Amino acid sequence: MKRFVLAALLVLLAAVMAFGQTLALTPSVDSLKTTVESEYSVVAGDTLSLISAKVYGDYRYWPVIFLTNKSNVFNNPEVIEPGMMLKIYKLPFKISGIDAVSKLLLAEVYLQTYEAYLSLGADWINARRWVLLESLFVNEDLFSKSNPRVEASDSNWYGSR
Numbered sequence: 001m002k003r004f005v006l007a008a009l010l011v012l013l014a015a016v017m018a019f020g021q022t023l024a025l026t027p028s029v030d031s032l033k034t035t036v037e038s039e040y041s042v043v044a045g046d047t048l049s050l051i052s053a054k055v056y057g058d059y060r061y062w063p064v065i066f067l068t069n070k071s072n073v074f075n076n077p078e079v080i081e082p083g084m085m086l087k088i089y090k091l092p093f094k095i096s097g098i099d100a101v102s103k104l105l106l107a108e109v110y111l112q113t114y115e116a117y118l119s120l121g122a123d124w125i126n127a128r129r130w131v132l133l134e135s136l137f138v139n140e141d142l143f144s145k146s147n148p149r150v151e152a153s154d155s156n157w158y159g160s161r
Contacts, residue, residue, distance in 0.1 A: 039086065
């Protein structure tokens with residue numbers, strides 16, 4: 001009986017270790033969509049960075065606005081038009097002091113925004129690289145580790161700087 005219990009525990013431990021390697025331990029971007037703080041009507045001359053600076057007090061949270069409105073409004077963060085209504089969600093952290101879990105969440109937001117630019121094609125290479133540079137404020141190790149989600153050409157570009 002002891003051997004059976006020990007074997008079962010070893011199998012369970014192996015399963016946990018295997019799933020821990022493959023499952024994302026990052027908070028879900030959907031967790032940002034918990035509380036709508038307000039709605040924002042886009043006006044001529046607005047950019048997501050400007051809107052972020054207005055509503056959050058920091059332009060660097062523009063990918064949050066993009067991703068939380070992506071499915072309902074647009075697929076290209078550069079294309080917003082006057083009259084578009086954007087939902088502004090309350091951030092689940094204090095901007096003045098971002099904790100480790102919130103940094104993981106923001107790093108994921110930036111990576112998903114990078115991937116959105118990547119899907120738009122080669123014409124958006126500068127924009128996607130700018131997103132990677134902006135992400136360094138929450139994830140200083142983005143380029144020091146081999147990140148399979150970052151194109152090799154973008155990693156090489158960063159390394160050559």
